[in-house]
Amino acid sequence: MNALQTLLGMPLPIVQAPMAGVQGHALAAAVCQAGGLGSLPGAMLSPEALRSELAALTAATDRPYNVNFFCHTPPVPDTARQAAWLDALAPCYAALGLSRDGVAAGPGRVPFNAEALQVLQAFRPPVVSFHFGLPDAALLAPIKAWGGRVLASATTLDEALWLADHGADAVIAQGLEAGGHRGHFLDPDLSRQMGTLALLPQLVQALAGRGPGGLDVPVIAAGGIADAGGVAAAKALGAAGVQVGTAYLLCPEATTSVVHRAALQSEAARHTTLTHLFTGRPARGIVNRFMHELGALNPAAPAFPLATAAVAPLRARAEAQGSGDYSPLWAGQNTRGCRAVPAGEITRALAAGW
Amino acid sequence: MNALQTLLGMPLPIVQAPMAGVQGHALAAAVCQAGGLGSLPGAMLSPEALRSELAALTAATDRPYNVNFFCHTPPVPDTARQAAWLDALAPCYAALGLSRDGVAAGPGRVPFNAEALQVLQAFRPPVVSFHFGLPDAALLAPIKAWGGRVLASATTLDEALWLADHGADAVIAQGLEAGGHRGHFLDPDLSRQMGTLALLPQLVQALAGRGPGGLDVPVIAAGGIADAGGVAAAKALGAAGVQVGTAYLLCPEATTSVVHRAALQSEAARHTTLTHLFTGRPARGIVNRFMHELGALNPAAPAFPLATAAVAPLRARAEAQGSGDYSPLWAGQNTRGCRAVPAGEITRALAAGW
Numbered sequence: 001m002n003a004l005q006t007l008l009g010m011p012l013p014i015v016q017a018p019m020a021g022v023q024g025h026a027l028a029a030a031v032c033q034a035g036g037l038g039s040l041p042g043a044m045l046s047p048e049a050l051r052s053e054l055a056a057l058t059a060a061t062d063r064p065y066n067v068n069f070f071c072h073t074p075p076v077p078d079t080a081r082q083a084a085w086l087d088a089l090a091p092c093y094a095a096l097g098l099s100r101d102g103v104a105a106g107p108g109r110v111p112f113n114a115e116a117l118q119v120l121q122a123f124r125p126p127v128v129s130f131h132f133g134l135p136d137a138a139l140l141a142p143i144k145a146w147g148g149r150v151l152a153s154a155t156t157l158d159e160a161l162w163l164a165d166h167g168a169d170a171v172i173a174q175g176l177e178a179g180g181h182r183g184h185f186l187d188p189d190l191s192r193q194m195g196t197l198a199l200l201p202q203l204v205q206a207l208a209g210r211g212p213g214g215l216d217v218p219v220i221a222a223g224g225i226a227d228a229g230g231v232a233a234a235k236a237l238g239a240a241g242v243q244v245g246t247a248y249l250l251c252p253e254a255t256t257s258v259v260h261r262a263a264l265q266s267e268a269a270r271h272t273t274l275t276h277l278f279t280g281r282p283a284r285g286i287v288n289r290f291m292h293e294l295g296a297l298n299p300a301a302p303a304f305p306l307a308t309a310a311v312a313p314l315r316a317r318a319e320a321q322g323s324g325d326y327s328p329l330w331a332g333q334n335t336r337g338c339r340a341v342p343a344g345e346i347t348r349a350l351a352a353g354w
Numbered sequence: 355m356n357a358l359q360t361l362l363g364m365p366l367p368i369v370q371a372p373m374a375g376v377q378g379h380a381l382a383a384a385v386c387q388a389g390g391l392g393s394l395p396g397a398m399l400s401p402e403a404l405r406s407e408l409a410a411l412t413a414a415t416d417r418p419y420n421v422n423f424f425c426h427t428p429p430v431p432d433t434a435r436q437a438a439w440l441d442a443l444a445p446c447y448a449a450l451g452l453s454r455d456g457v458a459a460g461p462g463r464v465p466f467n468a469e470a471l472q473v474l475q476a477f478r479p480p481v482v483s484f485h486f487g488l489p490d491a492a493l494l495a496p497i498k499a500w501g502g503r504v505l506a507s508a509t510t511l512d513e514a515l516w517l518a519d520h521g522a523d524a525v526i527a528q529g530l531e532a533g534g535h536r537g538h539f540l541d542p543d544l545s546r547q548m549g550t551l552a553l554l555p556q557l558v559q560a561l562a563g564r565g566p567g568g569l570d571v572p573v574i575a576a577g578g579i580a581d582a583g584g585v586a587a588a589k590a591l592g593a594a595g596v597q598v599g600t601a602y603l604l605c606p607e608a609t610t611s612v613v614h615r616a617a618l619q620s621e622a623a624r625h626t627t628l629t630h631l632f633t634g635r636p637a638r639g640i641v642n643r644f645m646h647e648l649g650a651l652n653p654a655a656p657a658f659p660l661a662t663a664a665v666a667p668l669r670a671r672a673e674a675q676g677s678g679d680y681s682p683l684w685a686g687q688n689t690r691g692c693r694a695v696p697a698g699e700i701t702r703a704l705a706a707g708w
Contacts, residue, residue: 195549
């Protein structure tokens with residue numbers, strides 16, 4: 001066991017990436033049982049749902065697990081911008097025979113807060129990971145107090161240094177290949193972000209000796225890792241472990257939708273791009289009709305997570321017709337690791353590359 | 355020696371990336387002498403200069419070497435577009451006290467053609483590599499006839515398959531991390547391109563068994579590889595060798611300009627992006643004032659290579675003042691391998707990771 005495995009208490013250096021919307025406790029438990037670190041995505045869960053999922057997860061496994069949260073600053077709703085967004089979506093609504101009346105303006109995703117912390121305190125999860133930076137020190141301290149280890153994603157060298165200096169016990173180097181939301185929080189300029197092969201060794205070098213007592217802050221590689229070869233590559237670049245998401249999307253334990261599964265297994269999966277149409281923040285997904293129609297990075301999209309509400313009816317109607325044209329088909333740039341086999345099998349196959 | 359080393363006749367599986375404008379025969383010869391495959395960039399050389407460089411290279415080493423060419427289709431000059439480009443550059447000209455009168459409209463770079471082939475025929479280079487696809491069969495056949503091996507860059511799976519089917523003996527998987535010009539030739543949509551960690555294993559899988567006699571077409575990894583760890587990672591992902599450019603830019607044998615060397619050793623090197631301001635085609639370089647002023651991908655830039663001529667006076671004036679504000683500071687996303695040591699030392703350090 002290397003320093004990361006000891007830190008997080010997992011026999012295999014494989015972290016299953018938390019993927020809000022496509023998995024719950026079942027996937028996380030299966031990965032934990034196989035010896036990896038399963039992750040429960042908390043970003044879209046109410047406190048009640050979070051409690052229920054944690055209860056199910058801890059009933060299914062007694063191994064260490066991770067719970068993930070977003071920690072963005074909620075935007076002030078902007079009526080004019082919301083109206084402009086609905087205007088931009090008007091042709092899509094018309095094409096699907098939907099009315100724009102009554103579109104909810106709800107937030108969709110709330111950042112980690114005192115309520116979520118209160119739920120966590122009953123379970124004391126051994127690992128808590130964050131996306132979009134870290135929460136306030138007051139929210140972080142209780143996690144540390146129960147011995148929870150804190151992970152967070154960095155997309156640049158500056159973010160990695162910031163995270164190490166603000167309480168992250170290990171840093172996830174999120175290369176541009178990764179599926180789902182980009183984790184940046186210091187600079188929205190996407191051109192600052194880089195591929196895993198370039199980012200990872202730079203973070204490993206920068207975080208050497210930067211931890212408590214002059215120890216290295218372990219770096220977890222994420223983005224483009226789909227199989228044992230990818231894991232071996234990450235190890236060669238100095239990673240202390242890997243985080244893999246996309247490869248788990250076809251597992252029976254995932255809740256990936258039918259249209260999403262179909263897209264992942266089609267030629268369409270060869271073309272992903274960063275889009276903020278679904279939430280307001282850039283995230284990597286398979287290119288679909290919605291992106292073609294509006295442009296993947298349309299300036300009309302409101303701030304995260306306010307873009308979400310108005311897309312929901314389009315998505316629901318299209319999916320009811322068996323179409324993923326308006327669905328967020330999150331995927332990384334390397335879908336060749338996706339297999340419709342139990343998550344434990346994926347986990348063990350990945351670990352064989354270490 | 356693996357199949358690629360045997361094919362190209364080099365003891366070490368390290369290809370020095372051809373870098374037009376920042377190197378000539380000296381760098382190539384040094385890499386060859388160290389056991390790698392040195393490359394002479396032919397894209398910006400007149401037939402006379404090409405002959406002279408080849409003579410110098412072959413005098414300096416008797417090891418196998420590579421000569422590289424572009425094979426774009428030259429655009430039809432567009433007077434209106436050129437005028438619009440000059441208008442876009444007007445503030446830059448004014449700021450530097452330059453007149454726009456008399457800006458040459460020359461092409462800057464010509465594709466591989468019969469004249470270049472004629473020069474090559476006198477030398478019969480053992481390896482010829484191409485960027486932006488492959489030349490016509492009539493230009494390729496003579497190279498094959500003298501036993502020359504042909505390499506070409508792919509940025510997508512489709513391009514790799516096309517190259518393997520049109521005469522490439524090995525394919526360079528050019529990940530998005532790479533410095534200099536993107537090699538795409540089938541689809542200009544940059545979102546189709548991916549990081550090395552995702553691209554490389556997909557090409558290795560797709561080209562398995564696709565060569566003559568059902569042999570694998572070897573894949574050379576490029577983009578983000580800066581040191582022994584990067585080389586080991588590429589090997590783990592199935593590469594038959596690596597192509598490295600950026601790490602050689604500070605070598606004494608390179609002709610990298612003073613401003614370029616300074617930028618590579620500064621904090622500025624941490625931020626590269628794709629720009630077509632310098633030539634009309636997207637290429638990765640360190641972000642500088644010119645990109646900030648015009649936007650790195652400004653729609654006014656004429657087709658490759660016609661953007662070049664109007665930028666030349668800006669670059670010359672700024673460089674005369676010790677500034678790289680208007681220079682193409684080509685670099686990949688990982689400049690931590692850049693060291694001001696002889697190219698042989700870089701080559702051997704890279705090969706230690708194999």
